[in-house]
Amino acid sequence: MIATSTGAREGLEVRLEDLRRRFGTVTALDGLSLTLAPGELVALLGPSGCGKTTALRIVAGLDEPDSGRVVVGDRDVTDVSANKRDMGMVFQAYSLFPHMTAQQNVEFGLKLRGHDSTRRRARAGEVLDLVGLSSQKDKYAGQMSGGQQQRVALARALAIEPSVLLLDEPLSALDAKVRAQLRDEIRRVQLEVGTTTLFVTHDQEEALAIADRVGVMSQGRLEQLDAPEALYSRPGSAFVASFVGLMNRVPCEVQGGRATLLGTSVTTLDGSVHGGRGVALVRPEQVQVAAGGDDATVVHISFLGSFSRVTARLVEGTELIVQTPSATVQDLRIGDRVGLSLLADDLLVSATTD
């Protein structure tokens, strides 16, 4: 393993404290605070323009906050320039130096640190091995595929044994298959070297798949920071709920901490409205569809392999997406009347206006 062969290096804690950054009239960061535990991989997730890249660039030292601090370990690096921060970065855009081979790219940071050529070559060999590209070490960026280039970029970032690894949508230029593959590889490598990592993405599937914890951002702030499962099953706000995974919004009546919908009464989660009309947030897999009922009409069925998604319109007009094993919908046709039942015990109910 890398960490042991070159002197083990524990991950460091990284703290972003109340970061604020404005560009003219645009507020990119509005008091962002976030703490990454040593060795942890946190994914920052959020819609375009919510400030993810800005946050990452401030951590990297490529941009300065108007106020707030960045602390790595117990060192305040807010005023340290990017080239002295000791952070590894992988960008969305291909960033390999075009005039250098893969190996030379990886060695660049080591050269700047004054390592001699034997040591550089050995270390470059190790990290290229780690990303599975030893055989491509003499190729130039222009001779490699996008996925290979990003892997070299990852190796280059890891070669300097950074205290923090920063990844800004490193996979977004790749096609779906390579993307999923490389995503898992990044996670494997990250676990192996134990570097504290901040991974920026706007792809919720990617965030959920790779991260120890996912931070959902909206308009320059952190909405919720939680483990993927928690985020999915217990979203803290309607925004998080609708941003992470598919979510149905079903009107319901709330009374005394319980909501009634689809003929079932469930507990409401923290953060729900306390009484009156509300909108329950229901995952597609929290609803069961059965032929022959009289709750809704099937308006659409899409086959997704082992699962299918059925869109059903309730009597009062709300459309609901239900995810169900394909076997159960074989006999369903568009226009059929079906029964719907709720599988959840507790739900988040947001205000109608949300």
Next chain:
Amino acid sequence: MTTARVRAHRRLQAFRVVVLTVLGLFFLVPLGSMAAYSVRVPAGGRTLDFWRQLGQDPDLRGAIVTSLELSLLTVVLMLVLLVPTMVWVRLRVPGMSRIVEFLCLLPLTIPAIVLVVGLKGVYAWVTYFLGDSSLTLTFAYVVLVLPYAYRSIDAGLASIDVVTLSEAARGLGAGWFTVITRIIVPNIGAALLSAAFISVALVLGEFTLASLLSYTNLQVVINLLGKSDSQTSVAASLASLVFAFVLLILLSLVGRRRGARRTAPALDLMAPPVAKEG
């Protein structure tokens, strides 16, 4: 259909030949005449004496050296001035790029004679501080070559992702000097070369500024020589013209290679030691 196309093709071919011939004659006849004139002996026969004279006439030799030095200094100063500035503008103040471009292209629109009127005053100070060596013309020449050099370097910078590359390099621990010399420059080598060649060609052929500011350079001496020893002066003219031509041809070759370079290593002008910054 095919016959029509063949005929069209032939016509195009013929057109090309005609254009090339006419242009070739247009350029080569004067050059040929110059060459012939520079080796002619009035009494009949040929001689290379006038060409030998190029190396022997002390004034001419001095002027050749001066002009070569001037072109070298101009290129160096131009690159040192322009490359960091243009990189900086791209990275830090992209809003300024229009203004910088305007400033750099300005000399193109100002007639040399007007430029001299302005420069006269400035050169009083230049002379005061640096003496009245002809090499001080470097400053005027940097201004003169600015538009061409700017264009070519700008094209070079546009062909790479300056922002991402320098941010990647900075993240790996490179200071600004290293970023420029080790990352930017090697990747715009062709553009820098073409900026340098154009500048050299321009400086070697420059007469107006030098003459009006009363300095001596190659063209000024050739002009003077033309009055006393016209054949040597023509030989010198021809030599400097051919030199400039060769540079420009090299330039077009470099330019052509740039397209094919996407997959190959760029020329690494500053390969060996890595600059270490504190």
